[in-house]
Structure formats: structure tokens, C-alpha cells
Amino acid sequence: MNGQSLNWAAIDADPRFRELHAKKSSFLWGLMIFSVIYYFLLPIGAAYFTDLFKIKLWGVINFGLIFAMSEFIVAWVIAFFYAKKAGEFDAMAEAINQQAQHIGGKR
Amino acid sequence: MNVLMKLWPAPVGLVLALASSSALAQGAAAGAVTDKYRWLTFAVFGAIIALTMYITYRAAKRTKTAADFYAAGGGMTGIQNGWAIAGDYLSAASFLGIAGLISLNGYDGFMYSVGWLVAYITVLLIIAEPCRNIGKYTLGDILAFRNNPKTVKTFMAISTITVSTFYLTAQMVGGGVLVKTLIGIDYEISVVVVGILMLAYVVFGGMVATSYVQIVKAILLVIASLVMVVLVWSQYGFSLPAFLQAAVSDPSIQGRVANLLGDAARNMTPEQLGQRFLEPGLLFKDPIDQISLGMALVLGTAGLPHILMRFFTVPTAQAARKSVIWAMAIIGGFYILTLFLGVGAAMKLGPSNIAAVDKGGNMAAPLLAQYLGGGADSMLGNLMLAFVAAVAFATIVAVVAGLVLAAASAMSHDIWVGVIKGEHATSEQEVRAARICSVIVGVIAITIGILAKGQNVAHLVALAFAVAASANLPVVLLTLYWKRCNTAGVVAGLVVGTLSAIALVLVSPNMTYPKPLKAAAQKVVDAAPTRIAKLEADVAAAPDPAAKATVEKAVAGAKKDLAGAQDTLKKFANDNTSIVGLEAPLFTLKNPGIISIPLGFLAVFLFSLFYRDERAASMWDELYVRSNTGLGRAAAAAH
Numbered sequence: 207m208n209g210q211s212l213n214w215a216a217i218d219a220d221p222r223f224r225e226l227h228a229k230k231s232s233f234l235w236g237l238m239i240f241s242v243i244y245y246f247l248l249p250i251g252a253a254y255f256t257d258l259f260k261i262k263l264w265g266v267i268n269f270g271l272i273f274a275m276s277e278f279i280v281a282w283v284i285a286f287f288y289a290k291k292a293g294e295f296d297a298m299a300e301a302i303n304q305q306a307q308h309i310g311g312k313r
Numbered sequence: 314m315n316v317l318m319k320l321w322p323a324p325v326g327l328v329l330a331l332a333s334s335s336a337l338a339q340g341a342a343a344g345a346v347t348d349k350y351r352w353l354t355f356a357v358f359g360a361i362i363a364l365t366m367y368i369t370y371r372a373a374k375r376t377k378t379a380a381d382f383y384a385a386g387g388g389m390t391g392i393q394n395g396w397a398i399a400g401d402y403l404s405a406a407s408f409l410g411i412a413g414l415i416s417l418n419g420y421d422g423f424m425y426s427v428g429w430l431v432a433y434i435t436v437l438l439i440i441a442e443p444c445r446n447i448g449k450y451t452l453g454d455i456l457a458f459r460n461n462p463k464t465v466k467t468f469m470a471i472s473t474i475t476v477s478t479f480y481l482t483a484q485m486v487g488g489g490v491l492v493k494t495l496i497g498i499d500y501e502i503s504v505v506v507v508g509i510l511m512l513a514y515v516v517f518g519g520m521v522a523t524s525y526v527q528i529v530k531a532i533l534l535v536i537a538s539l540v541m542v543v544l545v546w547s548q549y550g551f552s553l554p555a556f557l558q559a560a561v562s563d564p565s566i567q568g569r570v571a572n573l574l575g576d577a578a579r580n581m582t583p584e585q586l587g588q589r590f591l592e593p594g595l596l597f598k599d600p601i602d603q604i605s606l607g608m609a610l611v612l613g614t615a616g617l618p619h620i621l622m623r624f625f626t627v628p629t630a631q632a633a634r635k636s637v638i639w640a641m642a643i644i645g646g647f648y649i650l651t652l653f654l655g656v657g658a659a660m661k662l663g664p665s666n667i668a669a670v671d672k673g674g675n676m677a678a679p680l681l682a683q684y685l686g687g688g689a690d691s692m693l694g695n696l697m698l699a700f701v702a703a704v705a706f707a708t709i710v711a712v713v714a715g716l717v718l719a720a721a722s723a724m725s726h727d728i729w730v731g732v733i734k735g736e737h738a739t740s741e742q743e744v745r746a747a748r749i750c751s752v753i754v755g756v757i758a759i760t761i762g763i764l765a766k767g768q769n770v771a772h773l774v775a776l777a778f779a780v781a782a783s784a785n786l787p788v789v790l791l792t793l794y795w796k797r798c799n800t801a802g803v804v805a806g807l808v809v810g811t812l813s814a815i816a817l818v819l820v821s822p823n824m825t826y827p828k829p830l831k832a833a834a835q836k837v838v839d840a841a842p843t844r845i846a847k848l849e850a851d852v853a854a855a856p857d858p859a860a861k862a863t864v865e866k867a868v869a870g871a872k873k874d875l876a877g878a879q880d881t882l883k884k885f886a887n888d889n890t891s892i893v894g895l896e897a898p899l900f901t902l903k904n905p906g907i908i909s910i911p912l913g914f915l916a917v918f919l920f921s922l923f924y925r926d927e928r929a930a931s932m933w934d935e936l937y938v939r940s941n942t943g944l945g946r947a948a949a950a951a952h
Contacts, residue, residue: 212944214935226941234438241438242611245431249607252424252593253600260592265554266561270420270593277427278645284434285638292634299942306944 216310226298350695357699372518379743382519383450384625391632395639400527404712413674415655421596426648432614437637440615442630443940453727459932460800466727473618473723483773485762488709495702508759511714538650544685545657561587565663609906613778616785619719721750772823783913784810799929802921810913817905827885837878
């Protein structure tokens with residue numbers, strides 16, 4: 207698709223695009239902030255909460271090891287969760303793309 | 314272009330493969346592989362090199378346009394690109410380095426691997442899809458969308474080349490040392506062989522060949538690791554607690570922990586020492602430095618040109634997303650495997666033996682392969698060692714190829730076509746320029762690799778990530794997401810981010826400071842005569858041959874220490890300061906990210922606010938709509 211003839215300002219102002227923008231932004235940045243906080247808990251915990259990290263939970267396996275492994279699980283869950291949610295955003299974007307030529311008239 | 318194609322008839326690949334494998338044989342000296350089985354190593358190396366050459370030959374036929382050369386024609390699928398990203402990212406540093414760190418330091422080595430995966434959440438959530446929708450071939454394309462194209466392309470190209478060169482130097486030097494340790498060929502020869510092979514992939518096959526070589530290498534890497542993990546873990550019935558319990562009860566691991574802890578270990582039972590291996594704090598002492606490194610990883614990966622470039626090889630944002638998810642699955646799974654490789658190597662070989670072959674532990678995985686196959690005297694053991702060594706070699710070549718391609722693209726697409734020719738170049742001219750630039754970057758890489766022989770380059774990878782996080786990521790992120798961002802902000806962010814990261818590393822403990830080194834060496838030299846005399850008296854007084862042998866070993870060790878200390882004193886005889894003239898570090902952290910990343914962002918904010926840029930403001934609507942919807946996307950294949 208050649209985008210040269212589209213009225214970008216009008217699409218940007220279109221309520222459907224605004225809705226996509228609002229939903230996507232809050233979802234993505236929320237997830238991003240959560241994952242950054244969860245990640246930095248690992249080095250912070252390893253340095254300042256060593257007693258907690260040393261508690262044995264499963265044989266010789268301690269809280270620290272479980273927590274480090276949970277980082278992998280959480281990263282994968284975030285990826286999976288986003289992949290599912292992104293289908294929704296794709297559909298909203300596709301609906302806008304279908305109408306793009308007509309939004310705000312041709313420039 | 315046509316001339317190059319004629320230079321590439323089918324037999325060339327085979328000849329090149331044989332030539333490089335016999336070049337390897339020529340320079341052979343002592344390595345981890347025993348002489349008797351060296352032919353096996355070269356056979357495996359030759360087979361893998363021949364395979365990649367065949368891929369390159371096929372790819373060369375498909376590489377006709379600029380879009381083919383830079384972005385594989387935009388025709389990769391999400392899964393292919395996911396494997397290729399994993400291939401780009403799983404460098405020898407993470408394959409051999411992290412397994413080694415775990416084998417020597419336990420928990421901290423595993424903790425270190427986490428940040429490398431979490432980094433991809435940033436890529437997935439906020440970078441990959443907008444990059445695909447806005448960009449074409451390079452990071453400069455993304456910035457040029459709304460900023461002054463010539464200005465931002467110039468600065469972005471410089472930053473791309475800087476980051477890639479740091480990373481490249483670390484790979485070349487690390488690779489040279491690695492190949493020397495593995496199979497004993499000379500350092501210079503290994504650097505040249507790596508360089509020539511890598512240039513063959515890039516120059517003839519461009520992004521197509523580079524991508525497929527990455528995919529093949531990533532698959533081989535995962536297979537090799539899986540086989541080793543199955544072999545080592547099956548001995549414990551695939552039970553995680555049983556496996557780690559065995560590590561805790563292992564005397565060689567307990568000894569290693571006692572060594573690391575020194576006086577603090579005096580009152581600990583063997584079982585406590587073993588358990589300590591699974592607890593944090595054996596390697597990392599400074600949490601702020603750890604957090605600083607974490608910031609550089611989490612934000613830097615999303616600013617690495619050779620990684621971001623991979624998103625231009627897929628047709629849509631959906632495929633870009635899919636490729637990151639695949640990459641995360643592969644990379645994360647791989648790091649879980651390294652936990653088993655590292656702990657397994659520590660148990661089966663003993664940390665002190667691993668450290669004896671290579672101080673950083675880089676040989677842990679290859680030596681474990683040899684052990685699992687039946688040991689140093691067995692055919693299968695040496696075959697497995699050869700396979701792992703060949704995969705490690707392919708890893709270095711492939712990662713270097715990706716880096717050279719990124720740097721060469723910035724030179725040819727951003728600087729030559731974008732700035733010098735004012736975007737007026739035919740596809741054929743551009744491909745020729747890109748090939749010439751690849752050769753230039755490749756020759757520079759080989760030269761730097763040889764010149765940097767024996768230098769400590771480990772901090773260069775951290776520096777590459779720090780520059781990417783402090784300069785590239787802020788300008789790309791804010792161009793894509795912040796309405797007020799403009800040319801002045803982008804230029805300021807790139808300059809401030811790059812220079813502050815480099816400056817902080819130059820005054821950090823990463824540099825060599827002769828004064829404390831000499832003081833320590835002097836101490837050893839002063840104490841040596843008494844120490845050696847005492848040990849020699851012990852030899853004379855030894856009650857039986859076994860005790861005598863132990864003490865004689867200690868004497869040899871003491872003499873080696875003395876010789877090392879004397880070398881240090883001689884080396885720095887007339888030298889009291891680091892390369893920037895400091896006697897001691899000004900900045901106490903090894904990782905500059907915690908300071909330089911905020912500085913980079915601040916520079917973009919301030920300069921964007923102080924300057925007015927009509928184009929950046931007027932293009933915002935278009936950029937933002939395109940970035941979110943994929944409307945009007947530059948389809949690489951259509952050019």
C-alpha cells in the first residue's frame with residue numbers, strides 16, 4: 207500500500223486510532239514496567255536479602271535458585287501473554303487500515 | 314555485481330572450505346585436542362565450514378538487489394528470523410562464557426544469564442514492531458523518518474560503527490584465543506581464518522547467507538547442548554534436586570568454594586561449602602555494578618544495530634513479533650541448559666581443572682563434551698569435543714558476520730547513499746558499495762584483531778551494550794514515542810550517550826593500573842626467596858614419595874608465581890599510569906550504564922526542547938500512525 211495520499215493527522219485524531227493508542231500504550235508500558243521491576247528484584251535480592259535467598263525449599267534448591275528460574279518463566283509468560291493480546295491490537299489496526307483512504311478525505 | 318558472481322562458481326566453496334581447514338592444520342600446535350585425534354577435529358571443522366559455504370553459494374545466487382543484501386529481501390519468516398536472532402545473540406561469550414562462569418562460581422553465573430533474556434522483553438514490547446513499520450535497512454532509516462535525514466544518518470552511522478567495532482574486537486580477540494586453546498593453531502592464523510570466512514558469507518551472500526548461517530549454527534548449538542545435558546543429567550534420573558545435591562556433595566566444588574571464600578570458609582562444614590555454591594555472592598561483590606550492567610543489558614539489546622537490523626528481514630510487524638517470541642524461547646531455553654552444562658562440568662571435571670585450562674572457564678563446555686564422550690583418549694570423546702569446538706568456531710564466525718554486515722550497511726546505506734549521493738544510487742550501485750564497505754570493515758576487523766592480541770577485551774562487550782543503551786536506544790525510542798523529539802535531541806543524545814559511556818569506562822577499574830599491579834608483584838618477589846627456601850626444605854624432609862610430589866608441585870607453583878611477578882614488574886617498569894594517565898580509577902563501577910543511560914536520555918530531552926524543528930513536528934502524526942498500524946510500510950521486497 208502506498209501511504210503518500212493518506213491524511214495522517216486525521217487518522218491520528220480518529221477515535222478508533224485514539225482507542226487503539228490508549229489500549230496499546232497502557233498495556234505495553236504497564237507490562238514493561240512490571241518486567242523491569244521483576245528483573246531488578248533479582249540482583250537487589252541477591253545482594254541485600256541473602257538470608258531469604260538461602261532458604262532451602264526443595265532438597266538443596268533454595269529460594270534464590272527458584273527465583274532466578276522464575277525470571278525465565280515470567281519472561282516467557284509475558285511473551286505469550288503479549289502474543290495473545292496483540293491479536294486484538296492487530297484487528298483494531300486492520301480495521302483502521304481498511305478505512306484509511308476515507309478518513310479525513312484525501313490530502 | 315556480475316563480476317562477483319562469476320568469481321563464485323560451485324567449486325570455490327569447496328576449495329575455500331578445504332583451504333581454510335588445511336590452514337587450520339598448518340598452524341597446529343598444542344590445544345585441548347590430543348594429536349592423535351586432530352584429524353577428527355579438522356574433519357568436523359571442514360564439514361561445518363563446507364556446509365556454510367554451500368549455504369553462501371546458494372544465497373549468493375539470490376542476492377541481487379540492495380533489499381536482498383541488507384534485508385534478505387524481507388522474505389524471512391518469523392520462525393527463521395527467531396532462530397537467526399538467537400544465532401546472532403548466542404555468541405561464544407554466552408555459549409562458552411556463561412557455562413564457564415557457572416562452573417567456576419555457581420549461582421552468580423546463572424544469575425548473570427538472566428539479564429540477557431529479560432533484555433528481549435524490551436525488544437518485544439516497544440522496539441521490534443515500530444522498527445519494522447518505520448525502518449527499511451538501518452537504524453539511520455528510522456531516525457531519518459522525521460529528523461533531518463543527512464544529519465541523523467551521519468551520527469547514527471558513526472554510533473553503529475562504534476558499537477559494532479567494540480563488539481567485533483571482543484569477538485575477534487576472544488575467538489582467536491578460543492580457537493588457539495581448542496585446537497592449538499596460532500592466534501594470528503585463527504583471526505585471519507575467521508575474518509576470511511566471515512567476509513565470504515557477507516560479501517557474496519549478504520543478509521541471506523548471514524541469516525541462514527546463523528540459523529544453522531543456532532540449531533547445531535542447541536543440539537550440541539541438548540545432547541550434553543541429556544548425557545550429564547540422565548545419570549541423576551533427570552531429577553533436579555538429585556543433580557544439585559550431587560553438586561553440593563562434590564569435594565572438588567566444595568574445595569573451589571573454600572578457595573573463593575578464603576578465611577571465611579574456616580568454620581564451614583563440607584556440606585555448607587557445597588551449598589554455598591548454589592547461593593549468591595561468590596562472583597559479584599558490588600550490587601550497584603550489577604544493577605548498572607542489568608540496565609545496559611535490558612536497554613542495550615534493544616539498541617544493538619546487528620539485532621535491530623534483523624527486523625527488516627521479515628515482511629510485517631506480526632512476523633517481527635513472532636520472531637522475538639521464538640528468539641526468547643530459544644535463548645531462554647539455552648540459558649537453562651547452560652545451568653546443567655556449568656554445574657555438570659564443575660562436578661565431572663572439577664572447577665580447578667577447568668580454570669587451569671582457561672582462567673575464565675571458557676573451556677568448561679568443550680571439556681565436558683570430551684568427558685561425556687568417554688574422555689581424552691576415546692574416539693567418541695574427541696569427536697564430541699571436535700563437534701562442540703567446531704560449533705563454537707562457527708558461532709564466532711557467524712556473530713562477526715552479523716556485526717560486519719551491520720557496520721557495512723551503516724557505511725554504505727546511511728553514509729554513501731544517504732549523505733554523499735543524496736539518496737540517488739541505483740540498487741546495483743548500492744549493492745556494490747555495500748560489498749566494498751563489507752571488505753573495508755572486514756579488513757579493519759582482522760587488523761584490530763591481530764593488533765589487540767593479548768589485550769584484555771572482555772569489557773568491550775559490556776561497553777558495546779552500554780553505548781547501545783546510552784546512545785542508540787534513547788534516540789530510537791524517543792523518535793518513535795515522543796512527539797517533541799527532534800534532530801537536535803537525536804544528535805545530542807548520540808554524542809552524549811556514546812562519549813559518556815566511553816569516558817566512564819576509560820576511568821573505570823576495567824583499565825590496567827600499573828601501580829597497584831606492581832605493588833602486588835613486588836610483594837610476591839620480596840616474599841619469594843623465603844617461600845621457595847621453606848618449600849625446598851619441605852621437599853628434603855618429605856617422608857614419602859607422594860608427599861614429596863605434592864610439595865614439589867608447590868615449589869614449581871611458587872617459582873611460576875615469581876616469574877609472573879617479575880614479568881609484571883618488567884612490563885610496567887617505566888609505567889605508572891593507565892592509558893588515560895590515571896594512577897587509580899576515578900569511577901568505581903565497571904559498568905557505566907547507571908550514569909551514562911540517564912545522561913543519554915537527558916540530552917535528547919533537553920536539546921529537543923531547546924531547538925525547534927518543523928519537520929520533526931509535522932511528521933509526527935504520520936510516524937505515529939504508521940508505527941502503530943503498519944500503513945504504508947516499506948516492503949523491502951518491492952524495491
